[in-house]
Amino acid sequence: MSTLLVKHAQILVTMDDHRREIPDGGLFIRDGFIEQVAPTNQLPGTADEVLDLNGHILLPGLINTHHHFYQTLTRAIPAAQNANLFNWLKTLYPIWAKMTPEDIRISTQTALSELALSGCTTSSDHLYLFPNGSTLDDEIEAAASIGLRLHASRGSMSLGESKGGLPPDSVVDSEDEILADSERLIRKYHDPNPGAMVQIVLAPCSPFSVTGELMKQSAKLARQYGVHLHTHLAETQDEEAFCLQKFGYRPVAYMQSVDWVGEDVWFAHSVHVNEEEIGVYAREGCGVAHCPSSNMRLASGIAPVMKLLKAGVKTSLGVDGSASNDGSHMIAEARLAMLLARLNAGLEGASLSSTGGEIFSVRQALELATLGGAAVLGRKDIGSLEAGKCADFIAINLNRLDYAGALHDPVAAILLCQSRGVDFNYVHGKVVVKDSMLVGLDLESHIRLHNRAAARLFEG
Numbered sequence: 001m002s003t004l005l006v007k008h009a010q011i012l013v014t015m016d017d018h019r020r021e022i023p024d025g026g027l028f029i030r031d032g033f034i035e036q037v038a039p040t041n042q043l044p045g046t047a048d049e050v051l052d053l054n055g056h057i058l059l060p061g062l063i064n065t066h067h068h069f070y071q072t073l074t075r076a077i078p079a080a081q082n083a084n085l086f087n088w089l090k091t092l093y094p095i096w097a098k099m100t101p102e103d104i105r106i107s108t109q110t111a112l113s114e115l116a117l118s119g120c121t122t123s124s125d126h127l128y129l130f131p132n133g134s135t136l137d138d139e140i141e142a143a144a145s146i147g148l149r150l151h152a153s154r155g156s157m158s159l160g161e162s163k164g165g166l167p168p169d170s171v172v173d174s175e176d177e178i179l180a181d182s183e184r185l186i187r188k189y190h191d192p193n194p195g196a197m198v199q200i201v202l203a204p205c206s207p208f209s210v211t212g213e214l215m216k217q218s219a220k221l222a223r224q225y226g227v228h229l230h231t232h233l234a235e236t237q238d239e240e241a242f243c244l245q246k247f248g249y250r251p252v253a254y255m256q257s258v259d260w261v262g263e264d265v266w267f268a269h270s271v272h273v274n275e276e277e278i279g280v281y282a283r284e285g286c287g288v289a290h291c292p293s294s295n296m297r298l299a300s301g302i303a304p305v306m307k308l309l310k311a312g313v314k315t316s317l318g319v320d321g322s323a324s325n326d327g328s329h330m331i332a333e334a335r336l337a338m339l340l341a342r343l344n345a346g347l348e349g350a351s352l353s354s355t356g357g358e359i360f361s362v363r364q365a366l367e368l369a370t371l372g373g374a375a376v377l378g379r380k381d382i383g384s385l386e387a388g389k390c391a392d393f394i395a396i397n398l399n400r401l402d403y404a405g406a407l408h409d410p411v412a413a414i415l416l417c418q419s420r421g422v423d424f425n426y427v428h429g430k431v432v433v434k435d436s437m438l439v440g441l442d443l444e445s446h447i448r449l450h451n452r453a454a455a456r457l458f459e460g
């Protein structure tokens with residue numbers, strides 16, 4: 001048994017049902033779970049460990065629902081800098097095909113370090129190619145050193161160029177192998193219990209890189225074990241044209257035809273969805289990972305976030321893979337989600353003066369990054385600071401240049417101003433970031449290692 005007392009936060013953002021924001025707030029934590037959330041003077045006076053957050057804002061840890069950690073090795077590749085999705089992929093597939101298990105381990109630690117320092121406490125990842133003996137085990141083992149919760153998605157590609165798919169045949173795998181490995185990973189790692197550090201997700205890559213049969217078999221297997229399903233969907237107009245031409249359906253209807261709708265399914269992007277398709281998501285309980293940076297970077301379009309939320313669709317945030325962002329900064333992503341939704345409202349004719357209620361607020365953006373993420377991943381134990389939930393929280397020093405003049409509303413300051421990162425990050429009551437420094441990894445030597453690996457892939 002170990003206890004942690006967190007006290008004197010200038011403001012504690014609970015994200016509970018009443019959206020309480022508690023001045024001079026704190027938490028009392030036992031064995032990784034929150035026992036009490038209250039003003040400091042109502043909490044026990046001491047504990048095994050005490051964290052004084054005087055001058056800090058305390059928030060639930062942020063949840064990232066779409067990423068490809070391995071792509072931190074291929075950021076800013078010159079030939080992929082100014083490409084749309086399909087050309088970007090075709091440029092990068094041959095480089096990714098050279099990755100080794102060590103590359104997977106290095107890039108996992110890099111991405112999770114960035115995420116941790118920018119306030120993320122739970123991340124999903126989507127690894128969908130396994131060259132040169134790589135496995136999802138490489139990622140899961142490397143992630144443990146950083147200390148974030150991981151929803152590791154066993155991705156896959158089975159539809160190579162010779163069968164009408166986008167990826168070269170050299171990076172696709174046989175469907176029998178994919179399904180056998182998926183089952184092995186679920187049995188080995190998936191923890192369905194509250195407080196789980198690792199969950200497995202089945203995640204065929206996209207409509208243009210797997211067959212309908214693999215989609216169906218993956219859904220069947222996932223439901224047999226009660227794990228979630230994830231894929232890219234309705235990201236670009238090229239994908240929509242591909243689906244119409246190859247399957248005779250728009251992307252969402254194609255998902256319905258292969259049993260890929262339900263509470264256990266979430267889609268990355270969903271930029272090109274119409275009202276009817278948003279209705280399907282809402283009715284069936286499908287979630288969406290909104291990835292604003294990536295959608296802007298690849299000129300994919302603007303996802304209709306306000307419409308998704310109004311329809312009651314579970315909506316969350318993803319930084320997306322680091323070759324299309326090219327960073328893993330969760331607070332920055334929440335800020336961009338807010339700004340992009342406002343730009344979209346402006347393009348659609350809303351104005352601040354006439355339809356103030358239509359403007360995406362800071363607190364809505366923080367909700368996407370916390371409660372929204374938990375709902376999309378199917379987790380009831382994270383996403384807010386409440387008794388009984390996991391002690392996953394972040395704290396930011398408000399006495400920084402970044403927030404000077406903005407402390408009339410410290411919560412708004414976090415996204416309206418440009419946040420650099422967090423001062424503290426705790427997952428399950430354990431410290432991951434302390435005084436803006438990562439605890440589990442020596443970053444200086446790790447960055448050298450990462451850059452060597454990236455150079456080898458690019459030049460080799």
Ligand SMILES: [Zn+2]
Pocket residue numbers: 066067068232268320321
């Ligand atoms: Zn992606």
